[in-house]
Amino acid sequence: MSEPLVEARRLTKKFGDFVAVDAIDFEIRKGESFGFLGPNGAGKTSTMKMITTVSPITDGYLRVFGIDPTENGRPIRQRIGVVPQEDNLDLELTVAENLYIYGRYHDMSRSEIEPKIEELLEFAQLTERRDSKVEPLSGGMKRRLIIARALINEPDLIILDEPTTGLDPQARHLLWDRLYRLKREGATLIITTHYMDEAEQLCDRLVVMDNGRIVAEGSPRQLISEHAPREVVELRFQDGQKDEAVHKLDGVANRSEVLADRVLLYTDDADETQRQMHTRGIEPEQVLVRRSTLEDVFLRLTGRRLVD
Numbered sequence: 001m002s003e004p005l006v007e008a009r010r011l012t013k014k015f016g017d018f019v020a021v022d023a024i025d026f027e028i029r030k031g032e033s034f035g036f037l038g039p040n041g042a043g044k045t046s047t048m049k050m051i052t053t054v055s056p057i058t059d060g061y062l063r064v065f066g067i068d069p070t071e072n073g074r075p076i077r078q079r080i081g082v083v084p085q086e087d088n089l090d091l092e093l094t095v096a097e098n099l100y101i102y103g104r105y106h107d108m109s110r111s112e113i114e115p116k117i118e119e120l121l122e123f124a125q126l127t128e129r130r131d132s133k134v135e136p137l138s139g140g141m142k143r144r145l146i147i148a149r150a151l152i153n154e155p156d157l158i159i160l161d162e163p164t165t166g167l168d169p170q171a172r173h174l175l176w177d178r179l180y181r182l183k184r185e186g187a188t189l190i191i192t193t194h195y196m197d198e199a200e201q202l203c204d205r206l207v208v209m210d211n212g213r214i215v216a217e218g219s220p221r222q223l224i225s226e227h228a229p230r231e232v233v234e235l236r237f238q239d240g241q242k243d244e245a246v247h248k249l250d251g252v253a254n255r256s257e258v259l260a261d262r263v264l265l266y267t268d269d270a271d272e273t274q275r276q277m278h279t280r281g282i283e284p285e286q287v288l289v290r291r292s293t294l295e296d297v298f299l300r301l302t303g304r305r306l307v308d
Contacts, residue, residue, distance in 0.1 A: 003066060004029050005157055005188055006051060010060040013046045020046040022212035023060060030156075033189040035199045035206030039302050042209040044192040045085065048161050051190070052082055065156065078106060081150030083160040085192075087142050089149075091135040095126055098134060099149055106153040113152070120148040124178065140171025147178060158182065159190045164198060176201055196295035210302040220294050227300055228292035229254045233265040233273055236286040245282050252276040266292070 004027040013021035021043040028034045036044040049055035051064055053073035062069060064076045089098050096117055103113035121127045124144040134142065143163065150158055163179070164172040172195075179202055183189060193199055199206055200220045208216040208223070216223055233253070237245055246258055253265035253273050267273040270289045277284075 004063075005065060006190070007063045008047075008061065011047070011050065011057060011062050012059040013043070013050060013055065014058045019212050021050070024207075024209075024212075024214045026207055026214065026217070028188065028190060030188055031186050033183050033191065033202055033204045035203035036190070036192045036209060037194070037196070037199055037206055037298060038209035039194070041211075042302070043212040044209055045161060046212075047209075048159055048190070048192060052080060052159060053077055078153065079156045081153065081155035081158045083143075083146050083150050083158070083163050085161040085165065087139075087146060089134045089142060089145060092133065094131050094133055095121070095137075095145055096130045098145060099152055102149045103152045108153065116152055116154075120151055123151070123181070124148040125174070138171070140167050140174060143167060143171070143175055144178060147175070151182075157188050157190065161192050162194070163191065164193070164195065172198070196293060196298055200294050208298060208301050215301050216297070223297050224292055224294060227297040229266045229268045230292060231267055231270040232290050232292055232296060233267060233270050234286075234288040234290070235263045235265065235284040236261065237263070238285050241285075245284070248280045248282050249277070252280070266296070 006026075006028040008024060008026050010023040010025065011021060012019070012023050024043075024047070036047060038044050046055065050057050050062060050069065053064075053069040053076050056070055065079060067076055069076055090101065093101065099117045099120060100113055103116065108116075118127075121130055124147065126141060126145060126148065129137065129141065134145070137145070147160070147163070160179070164175050167175065176198065179189065183202065189202070191199070191202055203220060205217070205219055206223070207214045216227065218226065235245070242263065246263060249256055249263065249265065253267040255266040257264040257266070265273055274287070
């Protein structure tokens with residue numbers, strides 16, 4: 001197999017006494033779409049900043065394109081495209097001018113930049129907005145422009161930090177389509193996201209991080225298979241009936257979870273689970289049966305606590 005584009009061994013990042021990234025190992029290979037999932041504060045963004053040479057590593061081993069980012073940040077930056085979590089476009093410039101300025105940052109000539117701008121505007125579905133100022137653009141248009149800007153130098157590695165945060169469903173799906181096109185064309189992507197459906201759509205492999213550590217790794221399908229039964233039965237009860245029903249539900253499924261508004265039963269056979277419920281006289285107000293998802297895996301591994 002070819003050498004990994006990114007390789008980390010016991011990679012660690014500390015801020016004073018706080019350990020943001022705690023001795024993690026991972027490899028990312030050419031043509032792969034690799035995801036980092038985790039709640040706020042899990043260490044995802046700190047890891048991205050070390051890969052992009054923005055933040056030095058504290059300890060461990062990290063190579064990007066076989067290069068030490070601590071010693072050779074500039075040659076790495078010349079070969080990567082970065083889509084940051086926050087929009088950082090120049091609002092006073094036009095769409096095309098934003099692309100041009102970024103091309104010049106990468107030492108590209110005007111003759112190299114101009115045809116690339118037209119190609120990227122078409123890719124991002126922004127051709128008609130070529131000469132529009134950035135400020136009045138919608139959130140989805142701005143995110144597509146930031147992705148186009150990250151591609152101006154034809155990078156070997158594209159890093160996307162929460163690329164669809166804050167977008168409506170239509171804009172998210174259009175952005176997924178653009179990213180999926182890049183993936184089909186052989187681009188290597190690193191994606192951090194807290195949208196589980198996004199990770200399932202776009203990632204070949206992913207790691208789940210929590211408290212600075214990697215707690216699981218694999219393809220979305222592998223993680224669901226390893227960490228969740230096949231089906232989930234969601235139960236809702238009328239006021240005052242849930243507590244009594246919970247006692248009767250003991251043992252009807254592989255695992256159960258009691259939430260404020262419903263009870264989740266994780267099972268390999270939803271029909272058998274429902275049959276046992278009826279045998280025990282349990283009559284929920286509402287029953288929903290669905291397949292287990294990556295979100296079920298994520299919540300089991302990282303918990304349901306809110307992290308600000």
